[in-house]
Amino acid sequence: MNDVTPSSAERAEKLQGMGCKRKRVEDIRFVQGKGSYVDDLKLPGMLHGDLVRSPYGHARVRKIDAAKAKALPGVVAVLTAADLKPLNLHYMPTLAGDVQAVLAEEKVLYQNQEVAFVIATDRYVAADAAELVEVEYEELPALVDPFKAMAPGAPVLREDIKDKTDGAHGKRKHYNHIFAWQIGEKEATDQAFRKAEVTVKELISYQRVHPCPLETCQCVASFDKIKGELTVWGTFQAPHVIRTVASLISKIPEHKIHVIAPDIGGGFGNKVGAYPGYICAVVASIVTGRPVKWVEDRIENLSATSFARDYHMTTEIAATKDGRVTGLRVHVLADHGAFDACADPSKWPAGFFNIVTGSYDFPVAHVAVDGVYTNKAPGGVAYRCSFRVTEAAYCIERAMDILAQKLGLDPAELRLRNLIRREQFPYQSALGWEYDSGDYHAALKKAMDAVDYRALRAEQKARQEAFKRGETRELMGIGVSFFTEIVGAGPSRNCDILGIAMFDSAEIRIHPTGAVTARMGTKSQGQGHETTYAQIIASELGLPADDITVEEGNTDTAPYGLGTYGSRSTPTAGAATAMAARKIKAKAQMIAADLLEVSEYDLEWDVDRFRVKGNPERFKTMKELAWAAYNRVPKGLEPGLEAVNYYDPPNMTYPFGAYICVLDVDVDTGVCKVRRFYALDDCGTRINPMIIEGQIHGGLTEAFAIAMGQEIRYDEIGNCTNPSFMDYFLPTAVETPKWETDWTTTPSPHHPIGAKGVGESPNVGGVPCFANAVNDAFKFLGSTHIAMPHNHWRTWTVADKLGLHG
């Protein structure tokens, strides 16, 4: 090599591969308003649908009269259950093994449930016509409290299945019972509690919230009667699953269904499942022979599409006097709403809630979950978390603080005494998981040093004294959380959606010039896949990321995949991308050997080229090899340079982190001001540090929203009281705290590039951190557990009950 030949490091930098803070390529269109969303789609002859919804939480539908609506000029049709029933489409299967009404047949079971679908030539006419549909209801007593669901004499909600004794996961205990699920060693756990020196018990409730993506759920369905083909553009986090389900329901052959998810404005779990509006739009297009668009508004999104959480967790920890945990026992009452439309892998009705032993070395544990029906919207999706993982993290992190309080120990110290030690990995948890890797003590200690934890505790002590002397009306709270996520669903041996194994896929095509088109089975909703997948390929193949186009979301072109949620894209499709690239690299190596007239074994890889060992000036770059693949392939080798990989992960990945929050509470108004928030995340190998930081910022902001204000509330007769941005807390930049981010790197030993996934960690770790901080502020006055969300009036009420208002 001579002086002008760039060094390996210089060449590597130019690729913008893994580890590079590459700017998001998708932002070029987004910041210019040139994204292309479902609602941007305008097809010739397109009709518009609008839904007539129930004003009641629970009522019998006596009569539907659509005559006036049909008479309105511009109205093409009005669909009701009576129209869908002959097609067997008045109910649709859910991901949880239940069915959900598409349009209500005899009863409505939650406010804003879908009752009729109006189709008109114009969006305004559709809304006018929806108002003209006359529905006669007979109101029934509503059941909104999950704790009353299985009481004797409780209202019968699901008349369609009231005599069904077997649910999707075993025997039902009551007509409002959905499933019971348990895991762990009950006897051994009970024994640990009998022997325990110290125990704590608390009902820890995680309120019903909603993922609330800025873009609501929507679709355009277009049925081509001549070809017998259906095209559906929609806000789908999992387009291939939608295609398969659509084929199974409609009997249209799967190859004649084209599902396209264009740019999506946020999903957070809300866009995993299928909604009645989609089915209605498809039926309407088949009936009318014209494209039909359905776009929900904000109120519909918040009140009728999938909610999250609503988990009521009675939690007990057994421990020794010196603070070693010896057992964990949790019973969960899960409110699933009117239909079980929970989005979990089929075998996991409570998701991966059995990650609830968290980051601690519990010798035994037992978890039991009961799911019940109530007169609320269906759902139970993973709102920016892996399945039920944020519930589990909130549960264990609150419980550990409660235990620390009982033992008179600092919460960080209690955690240090119980964290799984580095040498214990891979770690078998008491509830059945194998944690892949971690160095928990190093992470927590780094976090404590970064914020000067001791100094903060000293300041808090001084503040408490000043408060007692009447010199201040502000309390200081310090929240600590240490979380372990379980993401990347998942190994086909235990994860499937409706029987389809939860692998994921990548297809990479190297074109003759060395430019690349890559397609994955996942679907970005803002995660930045177009940027990060290209970085993986750039590093693996030595081709510049800028020469790589990443495409997702079109089921005609993308390889089959299970979509994006549960931080699974990097663990699954990211792995598939690396594996497909390695297949290509292996073929390129054969071509290089042929061109350089040496054995393959005499070649070594150097950033972007194969070179002859000991003779670095003899090399072929990947770009040259791409040309050769289409121009001069070795004898016996087929031309072309492309590969597909379907990656079935051997295990989940287990990202973790240590978060610390400092806040001040104004006891006279209940306002909590977050002064400082430090987040240390370990997501294994870091593909794009800037995107990771952005993900952490966004996830922490959502965690802040959930902990401090988000809640979907129902009154006693089943009215949803806050389904709009007036009341549903979506913080703006003004309310959002400033975030400090940090990291450690513990690669996953089983993932091809060692990456673990990161998008959801901040929600999982953030929520308990804020909650612990609020609780921490009051605990010196004897308070043990304060329910979320920590909005002004709830916090003020706590202060009031503690007698702080004189």
Next chain:
Amino acid sequence: MIPGAFAYHRPKTVKDAVAMLSELGPDARPLAGGHSLIPMMKLRLSSPAHLVDLRAIGELKGIRAEGAEVVIGAMTTQHDVIADSMLAARLPILRETALVIADPQVRYVGTIGGNVANGDPGNDMPAVMLCLGAVYQVAGRKGERRIAARKFYEGAYMTALEPGEMVTAIRIPVPPSGHGAAYEKLKRKVGDYATAAAAVVLTMSGGRAATCSIGLTNLAETPLWAEEAAKAVVGTTIDAAAVKKAAAAAEAIASPASDNRGPAEYRKKMAGVMVARALARAKTRAG
């Protein structure tokens, strides 16, 4: 979130607007910034057949001094209120209040006239107008008249305006220089209506409150002028005992609804806290 059909009118003069409103009758609504009316229409809580947009009427815009009064045209935007240097000097409470209304985008379009005339108890400016003793200039078919802000609000969305009348300007007597004022608002987030809010204008003399006026936002069906609360501090140094009395007097007249901001009991207590904090701040500002 799709409104019903309506006809849109855009008169160029007050005279034309008033004529239109009388002619079209109760199915017509004047449209100022639209930040209350249009959301109501999208929710179909309001379905006017006619909207009379006042935006093209030049004579409704602007801020000017008239002797001891400041006159603000009804179509003056909140942003204009914030940006006006004369107001900042003579009536700083208006700027302080406008800055906690919604967000900059809304304030570029939302008007002070719409804010006071709509009768929404959640709006911030009405309590400030009660506090300042402002007078609304009103135009109708029968000509012009003036209505004191303190006599204007009759119930939620119910005002002293007769059918066909509209507010054209707000006349505010300027408090003496050296007065202290504050608008204290507790809200859940930017853009929210107040959980409770209090406006205070006072003057000090020899270390004691010489005059004091207090208005309350979103604590009843109408904005409240808290006379008893103000009396509790007049003649005092605005010491802790006086502030406590004023807060209690404010709480006594507050009758907020329980809503997602909190139960009525909490919001009542917040009335007192906001009054106490506004008094403290106004006192430090009085010279």
